[in-house]
Amino acid sequence: MTNTATTPSGQPLGISHKPSRTEAMFDKFRAENKPAFIGYLPYGFPDPDTSLEAFRTMVEHGVDAVEIGLPYSDPVMDGPVIQAASSIALNNGETIRRVFEAVETVANAGGVPLVMSYWNLIYHYGVERFAADFENAGGAGLITPDLIPDEAGEWIEASDRHGLDRIFLVSPDSADERLATVARNARGFVYAAARMGVTGERASIDASPEVLVERTRRAGTRNVCVGIGVSTAEQGAKVGSYADGVIVGSALVHTLLADDNRTARDKAEGLKLLAAKSEELAAGIHGARG
Amino acid sequence: MSVLDELVAGALEDQRTREQAVSLEEVRKAALAAPAPIDATRWLKRADGIPVIAEIKRASPSKGHLSDIPDPAALAREYEKGGASAISVLTEGRRFLGSLDDLDKVRTAVHIPVLRKDFIVTDYQIFEARAHGADLVLLIVAALDDAKLKHLLDLAHELKMTVLVETHTREEIERAIAAGAKVIGINARNLKNLKVDVNKYDELAANLPDDVIRVAESGVFGAVEVEDYGRAGADAVLVGEGVATADDHELAVERLVKAGARVKASETTPLSEHHGPYWGQFGGRYVPEALITALDELERVYDEAKADPEFHKEFMTLQQRYVGRPSPLTEAPRFSKLVSEKTGLDARIFLKREDLNHTGAHKINNALGQALLVKRMGKTRVIAETGAGQHGVATATVCAMLGLKCRIYMGQIDARRQALNVARMRMLGAEVVEVTLGDKILKDAINEALRDWVTNVKDTHYLLGTVAGPHPFPEMVRDFQKIIGEEAKQQLKDWYGIDHPDAVCACVGGGSNAIGVMNAFLDDERVNLYGYEAGGKGPETGRHAVRFAPGTGQLGMFQGAKSYLLETDEGQTLDTYSISAGLDYASVGPEHAWLKDIGRVNYSWATDDEAMNAFRDLSQTEGIIPAIESSHAVAGAYKAAADLKAKGYDKAVMIVNISGRGDKDMATAGKWFGYLTDDQAKALEVTGAHGNTVA
Numbered sequence: 001m002t003n004t005a006t007t008p009s010g011q012p013l014g015i016s017h018k019p020s021r022t023e024a025m026f027d028k029f030r031a032e033n034k035p036a037f038i039g040y041l042p043y044g045f046p047d048p049d050t051s052l053e054a055f056r057t058m059v060e061h062g063v064d065a066v067e068i069g070l071p072y073s074d075p076v077m078d079g080p081v082i083q084a085a086s087s088i089a090l091n092n093g094e095t096i097r098r099v100f101e102a103v104e105t106v107a108n109a110g111g112v113p114l115v116m117s118y119w120n121l122i123y124h125y126g127v128e129r130f131a132a133d134f135e136n137a138g139g140a141g142l143i144t145p146d147l148i149p150d151e152a153g154e155w156i157e158a159s160d161r162h163g164l165d166r167i168f169l170v171s172p173d174s175a176d177e178r179l180a181t182v183a184r185n186a187r188g189f190v191y192a193a194a195r196m197g198v199t200g201e202r203a204s205i206d207a208s209p210e211v212l213v214e215r216t217r218r219a220g221t222r223n224v225c226v227g228i229g230v231s232t233a234e235q236g237a238k239v240g241s242y243a244d245g246v247i248v249g250s251a252l253v254h255t256l257l258a259d260d261n262r263t264a265r266d267k268a269e270g271l272k273l274l275a276a277k278s279e280e281l282a283a284g285i286h287g288a289r290g
Numbered sequence: 291m292s293v294l295d296e297l298v299a300g301a302l303e304d305q306r307t308r309e310q311a312v313s314l315e316e317v318r319k320a321a322l323a324a325p326a327p328i329d330a331t332r333w334l335k336r337a338d339g340i341p342v343i344a345e346i347k348r349a350s351p352s353k354g355h356l357s358d359i360p361d362p363a364a365l366a367r368e369y370e371k372g373g374a375s376a377i378s379v380l381t382e383g384r385r386f387l388g389s390l391d392d393l394d395k396v397r398t399a400v401h402i403p404v405l406r407k408d409f410i411v412t413d414y415q416i417f418e419a420r421a422h423g424a425d426l427v428l429l430i431v432a433a434l435d436d437a438k439l440k441h442l443l444d445l446a447h448e449l450k451m452t453v454l455v456e457t458h459t460r461e462e463i464e465r466a467i468a469a470g471a472k473v474i475g476i477n478a479r480n481l482k483n484l485k486v487d488v489n490k491y492d493e494l495a496a497n498l499p500d501d502v503i504r505v506a507e508s509g510v511f512g513a514v515e516v517e518d519y520g521r522a523g524a525d526a527v528l529v530g531e532g533v534a535t536a537d538d539h540e541l542a543v544e545r546l547v548k549a550g551a552r553v554k555a556s557e558t559t560p561l562s563e564h565h566g567p568y569w570g571q572f573g574g575r576y577v578p579e580a581l582i583t584a585l586d587e588l589e590r591v592y593d594e595a596k597a598d599p600e601f602h603k604e605f606m607t608l609q610q611r612y613v614g615r616p617s618p619l620t621e622a623p624r625f626s627k628l629v630s631e632k633t634g635l636d637a638r639i640f641l642k643r644e645d646l647n648h649t650g651a652h653k654i655n656n657a658l659g660q661a662l663l664v665k666r667m668g669k670t671r672v673i674a675e676t677g678a679g680q681h682g683v684a685t686a687t688v689c690a691m692l693g694l695k696c697r698i699y700m701g702q703i704d705a706r707r708q709a710l711n712v713a714r715m716r717m718l719g720a721e722v723v724e725v726t727l728g729d730k731i732l733k734d735a736i737n738e739a740l741r742d743w744v745t746n747v748k749d750t751h752y753l754l755g756t757v758a759g760p761h762p763f764p765e766m767v768r769d770f771q772k773i774i775g776e777e778a779k780q781q782l783k784d785w786y787g788i789d790h791p792d793a794v795c796a797c798v799g800g801g802s803n804a805i806g807v808m809n810a811f812l813d814d815e816r817v818n819l820y821g822y823e824a825g826g827k828g829p830e831t832g833r834h835a836v837r838f839a840p841g842t843g844q845l846g847m848f849q850g851a852k853s854y855l856l857e858t859d860e861g862q863t864l865d866t867y868s869i870s871a872g873l874d875y876a877s878v879g880p881e882h883a884w885l886k887d888i889g890r891v892n893y894s895w896a897t898d899d900e901a902m903n904a905f906r907d908l909s910q911t912e913g914i915i916p917a918i919e920s921s922h923a924v925a926g927a928y929k930a931a932a933d934l935k936a937k938g939y940d941k942a943v944m945i946v947n948i949s950g951r952g953d954k955d956m957a958t959a960g961k962w963f964g965y966l967t968d969d970q971a972k973a974l975e976v977t978g979a980h981g982n983t984v985a
Binding site for chain 2: 012014015017072073074075076077079083090095096119120121123124125145146147148150151153154156157160168169170171173174175178182184193196197198
């Protein structure tokens, strides 16, 4: 086996200067005056194979970058829908080793593969090992909902060596000095939470994300995407009018959940609904600026 | 010819060329005429950080071309701005593409020490370094014999320069010391995986004189290596590629400086006054960014309160008049006899009676302290998690007293086995939410409380009940609980005329009562400290909450802190089990993790059986019914006594912390010991107060 942490001559990897894939995506969309559509789904939900089909479906129906979630036993940033999906995935044998298949699937379908993971999973797998495997699979960047830049020394080093994007979060009550810290350490884009709280669908979106996007840009961030609580095409269009990207999670996950919100829906039916929901959202988001 | 021989030969040849233009005498004169050098030894060791020597490095024989560096002065200035303590300039031209011109440019650009790094084997090169303004030079032991090494070292010292002496083996280190080296460069890279090898470092750096400055010289790239070398004992680090090739050089250096400061801050003593966020490698703030504003505010308000005599006065007045402090230190002669009979140690055991506090446990100390902070912050709503219900009851109590809105999250399983406490909390006006997610125990209650906090952080304070979670909780909760040990120490002196105990025993779930009783003794090496985790059915069964025994907990980040954690090989949190709801937790406070790693506290466990036997023993010998949680400490007293005996003690004074009273556990105990008739047991089942049968 080749040691991916070293150069062919056996020296440790230096800093990778390969350009950011997500930044390239945003540049392309910026030229077209369009926001990007980032869709979330947990890997392994409802089961590993179906989730690969689901990722492909999303990309084929308008999702530009896929946020592949790693199911975790204690997801403190997630509301009931994603908690239920994560728990179904864990019960159906999800393992972190196979998430790289999902990364490859998204890349092969033409999407930009991102992973979203609570930090303990990556730490336990091995930060350098994850970065190497993720890069090999064609991954672009990692979203870390419970890792702030101040604690991210090991990840900053590994992502520098492997040319991966570091996506940190900001929230409406983040002070300017926190926004500056995030801006200095992030790569790719910054994830702005549309509201205080955990993931989940909402009937309306208030004005605070627009202010947060503006403040985050002023702190030095080029690309700012908004997520948490965006669930309809209309909301996507509204958010997409000012954000560089719109992140949708629970609303997509919902399509694969049965009406009881605790079990998985019939597979074929679920994928059909997922395709339709992706298209609907993509139309709203991509058409946000006319 | 080895690579080193080749480099030395090349350097020598280049020097001879330069000597034709500038004679040895001229260069010597220039060296003596140069402005005095900076004493670099004062820059390379400090109590609060790990100085970074940042290198101007264009290429190396092993990695080839790295960076063009058209403007070395600008790069050096960026390093200096990032917090570098010295700049290393490679002046070797053939393979490293450096020059003396680089050295001149850097010298005029910065105000910090500058190192000439080259293959130095002659007097000429030393004078030359000084003439060009170097404060430090590098000597490589492998390139010099003993006499030459000593000669060049002495010459550099005469010129008031500092010498970084590069070594690769223990033997070279000994040669360097013998020659009079004061600053030693240590290379502890594992040649197989090229990572920093802490064991190799220990081997190399063992027994170095205290006044020698240890510089980690090889393989330092980012924060990871700084932390590894720093924890292994290096005073300073030299880093090349990791900063020279970074997109933002200043930021790259700054990150290393911060990582070093963090290592130093995490290991300060005295132990009893250690500050967060880091306890050795443990602790931190592994939380969503959305909570940082609230945590920053809490830290600020707490620091202000700590410095405010009015806050202490209010806290202590309430402790006395409302909680009923001080809680007594009760001698337990009949229980002592039982322990002595079983272990052969002549034990004199004292019980610290936190069970006699208002609400029946130590939890009120912390609940009261934090509730006063809530007032200072101007927040109106309090949320808390609870396992056994003791922290929930304490929180509901102080909220009632201070007129704060209160919601308690409790896992459904815990709510059933502690049904009476649920009623108590509701009686006190709190809303109790039974958590039906996950495993439905303490950790799931904490998850829900965190979700609530993320959503309502503006007006809500999360009153965390133990020394776990993100900074500042572990430090703050310790400060509110340390009164337990401070009182016990004083009472032992005042009431019993004993200067200090030989041992202190406590149970450890998250660890707040244990830290509370131990803190006053942490810096007194005469006191043996024992912490007992919940052994459940035994660590080998997988049904337990033991985090510290071999093969149980692993390093991980959980609910805000890095600590030991019970987790699967995928990093998912494991189900835990204990008859005691209050100890049934997958992780443990970061300070305990540190105290375990540095060997200050002995951690072991008591099983359900052992705890329940101790529960009965103490009840029937002293008329004191301890909580099942505290019974783990009582069971531990037997184990600690046996350990003291094995250590050579014939007699010992022991303090056992009775963190809470056992009334809440009578349903469980009645059933466990068969003290109830079938009809009575059934009646309890109907009310849901059926104890341990759920888990």
